[in-house]
Structures are given as structure tokens and as C-alpha cells.
């Protein structure tokens with residue numbers, strides 16, 4: 508397990524594919540930078556050179572390419588590299604790290620929606636990651652709207668999106684359950700509003716969170 512260094516702040520965005528995480532993570536990073544904070548904006552799978560190479564194995568190709576167990580190992584391999592190379596150094600410098608997805612995605616995608624493997628996900632997380640965000644925003648959106656937004660992007664990284672709407676519904680339920688499981692850390696955000704409205708809401712929540720730390 509890794510010990511957490513420094514006095515930085517670790518924020519994650521979570522939610523189903525196409526819910527608006529990347530849009531909001533970017534907007535929050537810009538808002539915080541405009542206030543003079545040092546911010547590292549990053550993403551999973553990826554966020555470091557080795558982790559980005561693993562990302563390509565995960566998000567491209569046949570949906571049945573990996574078993575759920577193999578997927579868990581690959582996501583954790585990518586996360587460990589991301590942690591060592593990007594997240595922990597930034598936190599040690601006292602910066603704010605905003606990541607588009609982290610371990611909650613594995614809990615929900617591999618631990619709940621693809622297979623009932625939550626015990627394996629939790630054990631592996633404790634062994635090789637051992638870090639949770641200080642605050643997690645789950646952007647909640649109905650699966651139909653999110654799927655339409657996600658596939659409209661046509662990014663070529665749609666291995667999970669093509670698993671269909673039922674799968675996305677299970678994911679949404681999984682993220683809502685996670686918010687109930689970790690009420691102190693996970694905040695739900697209504698993703699059905701206009702982007703600017705969501706950003707203003709998040710900026711306000713972030714101010715309150717940082718204010719409470721000071």
C-alpha cells in the first residue's frame with residue numbers, strides 16, 4: 508500500500524459514459540486555475556505514459572476481448588502507474604489533482620455491472636492502490652441521454668459504450684449505490700442540466716469544500 512504524501516487535494520469525477528465528466532472536470536480545473544490554484548487535470552485509464560499504453564488495450568477492440576478478472580488487473584496496473592508517476596508527485600507538491608475516473612469506476616464497471624467481483628476489486632485496491640479521493644463528484648444522468656451523447660462523439664474508444672443501454676442502466680444504479688455507500692466522500696450531481704449550470708454548481712461546492720479544509 509502507498510502512503511499519501513503532501514497536502515494536496517485529490518478530486519475525482521465519476522459517472523456513466525457520456526454523462527459529462529470530462530466537460531465538467533475541465534471546467535472545474537479552469538475555474539480553480541483562474542483562482543490561482545495549481546491543478547493537475549488527468550484521467551483514467553491513462554494519465555501517465557505507461558498507463559496510456561494500457562488504456563489502448565482496454566478501450567479499443569472487441570467487447571469480449573478480456574474477462575472481467577483480466578480487466579481488473581489491467582485497470583489496476585494502469586492505476587498504479589498513474590498513481591506513481593502523476594497523482595502522488597502532484598499531491599506531494601501540494602497541488603489539486605482532478606481525475607476523470609478513478610477506483611470507483613472499477614468498483615462499478617468490473618465489480619458490479621460486468622460481474623459480481625466487488626470483493627476481488629476491493630482486495631486488489633487495498634493491496635496495490637490504497638488511496639481514495641478526498642472528494643468525488645458522480646455526474647448522474649439517465650442512460651439513454653448519456654449513451655446518445657457518448658456514441659455521437661465517435662471516438663473509436665467505445666468498447667464499453669457498445670455494451671448497450673441495459674449495461675449503462677446497471678452502471679448508473681451502481682454509481683448511485685456507491686454514493687450511498689460513501690456519503691462523506693461521494694456527492695451526486697444532476698447531469699441533466701446545461702453545462703454552465705452544472706459548472707457553477709460544482710464551483711460552489713468546491714469553494715465550500717476548500718473553505719472547510721482551510
Ligand code: ADP
Nearest residue numbers: 524525526527528529530531656657700701702
Ligand atoms: P464523459 O466524459 O462523461 O464521457 P463528456 O464530457 O465527454 O462526457 O460529454 C459527452 C458529450 O456530451 C460531449 O460531446 C459533450 O460536449 C456533451 N455534453 C457534455 N455535457 C453536456 C451537457 N450538460 N448537456 C449537453 N451535452 C453535454
Ligand code: TYD
Nearest residue numbers: 523524525551552566582608612613616667
Ligand atoms: P473514459 O475514457 O472515461 O470513457 P467515457 O469518456 O466514455 O466516460 O473511460 C473509458 C472506459 O473505461 C469507460 O467506458 C469506462 C471504462 N472503465 C472501466 O470499466 N473501469 C475502470 O476502472 C475505468 C477507470 C474505466
